[in-house]
Amino acid sequence: MKLYxxxxxxxxxxxxxxxxxxIRNFFSEEEVKLIYETSLQDQVIRAHSFDFNDSKGLRTKLALWYTPQDDVYGMYSRSARMLNAAxxxxxxxxxxxxxxxxQKExxxxxxxxxxxxxxxxxxxGFLYPEMLSIMLALTEANQQNGCMQVLKGSHRMGRVEHNIAGEQxxxxxxKVDEALKRHELxxxxxxxxDALFFHCNLLHRSDSNNSDNSRWSLISVYNKxxxxxxxxxxxxxxxxxQKVEDDMLLKIGAKGIDDAADFLSSEKDKKFKEKIE
Structure with a gap:
């Protein structure tokens, strides 16, 4: 019998x-509560989080790191159910x-x-769109708090040109206007x-959070x-x-990330923005 x-x-x-x-309930209530409560108390995550401004000057906060660690987040991204799917x-x-x-407040x-x-x-420097994101909702995501919007099937368009919008x-x-005429929003x-799996060429966006509730999510990106x-x-x-058994997430407990992890931090932010421009 499969537990997950x-x-x-x-x-x-x-x-x-x-x-x-x-996939609904891809992670259990107990698992999500552990990740979310750990992240809320994680001072290292807080220290390495920084803001991206949208075109109206509102801010979305994020922390980003590259090599998965032996912590609650690493047990998520390296779990068998995640890697088998990827x-x-x-x-x-x-x-x-x-x-x-x-962290959309x-x-x-x-x-x-x-x-x-x-x-x-x-x-x-990635020549091929052989890349995938898996997003785990840590809190409810709805239209009021700025859930993701996607254009269904738009990944078949291939890569389109991108420009700077605010700090994004x-x-x-x-191209987006034409895609909106042909693809369901x-x-x-x-x-x-719940977990959302999405192709790296899928057109997507989200609105600002106008509600009284946070919208937090944990996203892992995989490359072939x-x-x-x-x-x-x-x-x-x-x-x-290194794949780990699914039950390792609960076994590791409320272990936050180490400060020595290879974060994209505020110090690296300028270089990062120069790269994407």
Whole structure:
């Protein structure tokens, strides 16, 4: 008997057709509570979080790191259910490009403009769109608190040009406007524990958080091992991951990240923005 949800052939077919798929309750209530409460108290995460401003000056806070550690976040990104799904989608072994804790706070959490993740990862030296994001909702995500919006099937457009929008990289609106005429706009509303798998070329955005509730999520990005970048990117993205059993997340307990982890920090922020421009 399987204790955890499995990414099936049906999920794969939906992912390939639509560019995304949702698995409800991919992580249990106990697991999500552990990750969320650990992150709320994690002083290292807080110290290494920084803001991205949207085009209206509202801020979304995030912490981003590359190499997964032996902590609660690393047990998430290296868990069997995550890696089995990523390998099934990619058709081979995967490395860990980065994980990020997204912290969209009540009343002030900013929007994300229309973009494709590969719109800027391509400029970081990845020649092929063999990259995948898995987002775990740590809190409820709905239209009021700025849930993700996607254009269903837009990953089939391939990569489109991107420009700077505020302090973010946004897709060229000429292409987005045409895509909006042809692809269904879906508000990805999630409960804590639900997981969203999405293709790196899927057009997506989110509104600002106008509610009284936070919207937090933990996103891990995987890269196919053969898709080694030709530019200087962290070796974790082309290094095989050490898979751990699913129950390791609860066994590790409320262990936060080490300050020595390879964070994208405020000091590296300028270099990061220069890279994506």
């Amino acid at each position: 949800p499995e990414f099936t052939d049906r999920h794969l077919a939906e992912f390939e057709r639509d560019g995304y798929v949702i 390998e099934k989608i990619m058709g081979g072994g995967v490395g860990h490009y980065h994980s990020k804790l997204m 009540p009343k002030k959490g900013g929007a994300w403009e229309w973009h494709q993740d590969y719109g800027y990862w391509y400029n970081n 990289v946004g897709a060229r609106m000429e 879906v508000y990805v509303e999630l409960q804590a524990g 091992l053969s898709n080694k970048p030709y530019k200087d990117e962290p070796a974790s993205c082309y290094t095989p991951l």
